[in-house]
Amino acid sequence: xxxxxxxxxxxxxxxFGVIVAxxxxxxxxxxxxxxxxxxxxxxxxxxxxxxxxxxxxxxxANTINIFHIEVSVGKIGLIIFGLFSGIFVGCLAIALxxxxxxxxxxxxxxKLTKGISIIVISIALGKAVGAFYQLYLNAGP
Amino acid sequence: xxxTLVYLKADKHNEVTDKTVLLSDIAKVYGRNTKIIDExxxxxxxxxxxxxxxxxxxSVLRVIELIIAxxxxxxxxxxxETDFIVEYKKPRKSKVVFEYMKxxxxxxxxxxxxxxxIMTFNEDVSVSKVFDLVYKLVMxxxxxxxxxxxxxxxxxxxxGIIIFFNHFSKxxxxxxxxxxQIQMRLYENDVNxxxxxxxxxxxxxxxxx
Numbered sequence: 001x002x003x004x005x006x007x008x009x010x011x012x013x014x015x016f017g018v019i020v021a022x023x024x025x026x027x028x029x030x031x032x033x034x035x036x037x038x039x040x041x042x043x044x045x046x047x048x049x050x051x052x053x054x055x056x057x058x059x060x061a062n063t064i065n066i067f068h069i070e071v072s073v074g075k076i077g078l079i080i081f082g083l084f085s086g087i088f089v090g091c092l093a094i095a096l097x098x099x100x101x102x103x104x105x106x107x108x109x110x111k112l113t114k115g116i117s118i119i120v121i122s123i124a125l126g127k128a129v130g131a132f133y134q135l136y137l138n139a140g141p
Numbered sequence: 142x143x144x145t146l147v148y149l150k151a152d153k154h155n156e157v158t159d160k161t162v163l164l165s166d167i168a169k170v171y172g173r174n175t176k177i178i179d180e181x182x183x184x185x186x187x188x189x190x191x192x193x194x195x196x197x198x199x200s201v202l203r204v205i206e207l208i209i210a211x212x213x214x215x216x217x218x219x220x221x222e223t224d225f226i227v228e229y230k231k232p233r234k235s236k237v238v239f240e241y242m243k244x245x246x247x248x249x250x251x252x253x254x255x256x257x258x259i260m261t262f263n264e265d266v267s268v269s270k271v272f273d274l275v276y277k278l279v280m281x282x283x284x285x286x287x288x289x290x291x292x293x294x295x296x297x298x299x300x301g302i303i304i305f306f307n308h309f310s311k312x313x314x315x316x317x318x319x320x321x322q323i324q325m326r327l328y329e330n331d332v333n334x335x336x337x338x339x340x341x342x343x344x345x346x347x348x349x350x
Binding site for chain 2: 005006008009010011012013014015016017018019020021022024025026027028029030032034035036037038039041042043044046047048049050051053054055056057058059060061062063065066067080081084085087088089091092
């Protein structure tokens with residue numbers, strides 16, 4: 001009886017993983033930040049490397065996260081993780097707004113034709129200040 | 142098929158390194174009279190004035206106009222794009238080191254970014270709480286520490302990723318392009334379409350921006 005239960009648990013865990021992976025990574029792919037990174041840096045021919053990165057990172061990070069594995073990387077590791085994940089999340093946040101076409105609709109409604117660069121800089125600064133306040137100043141003891 | 146009939150198929154995006162843009166740089170030409178076709182391929186469309194790298198929007202009508210001016214008897218049928226982009230790139234040695242640095246930078250962003258995404262997902266939907274619940278449901282007792290559920294989840298996730306991306310490193314499941322390759326193509330198409338539409342709207346097709 002216990003065997004059946006364990007097998008059932010195993011199958012459930014397996015399918016949780018498969019479906020979650022499909023969902024989370026479809027989201028990362030379809031939001032279109034990776035093609036944008038590649039286009040901006042003119043490195044479209046290395047697109048498979050980028051895809052590999054998503055694959056490895058998904059597997060490694062999930063294992064670390066689920067099993068609460070301790071990874072001692074020190075301050076420099078923290079800075080690297082913070083900086084690069086920050087870049088990614090910044091792009092993700094704007095990409096989300098873009099998919100929902102918030103910015104073009106806003107421009108059309110407000111009948112703005114110039115100053116797109118100012119708006120973009122304002123968005124970036126606003127997000128930076130907001131994140132700094134929320135995560136650093138408001139972090140508590 | 143008449144001798145004077147010429148078929149023209151222009152590509153949407155054309156890269157040139159030479160400042161003199163010939164018809165063969167931007168389109169494939171076919172016709173019965175091979176002599177005329179060979180001459181046509183070397184018809185000069187325009188000279189790139191700028192020394193910088195830039196993009197020109199070009200209309201196939203202009204191409205036909207230029208050809209008719211030289212060969213008035215020809216009949217031209219365009220089967221390809223009606224508007225297309227000519228991108229001038231300076232002939233230069235590629236800076237390999239710089240390119241690898243850029244690739245490494247992007248790769249790191251994607252690596253840590255995806256790590257961040259899956260972790261925020263796991264925390265956001267409280268995967269560990271759901272595991273506790275499922276464990277109790279199936280086994281009838283509280284979960285103590287790690288269980289088969291965590292292990293199988295961590296096996297299932299890579300399987301899902303590999304099924305979705307359709308490859309693992311060099312090993313490929315099918316010959317289809319991968320999702321990110323498709324996204325890359327879609328993105329390039331969107332950029333080209335936007336450039337062409339904008340140029341048409343502002344009336345500076347052919348002009349450099």
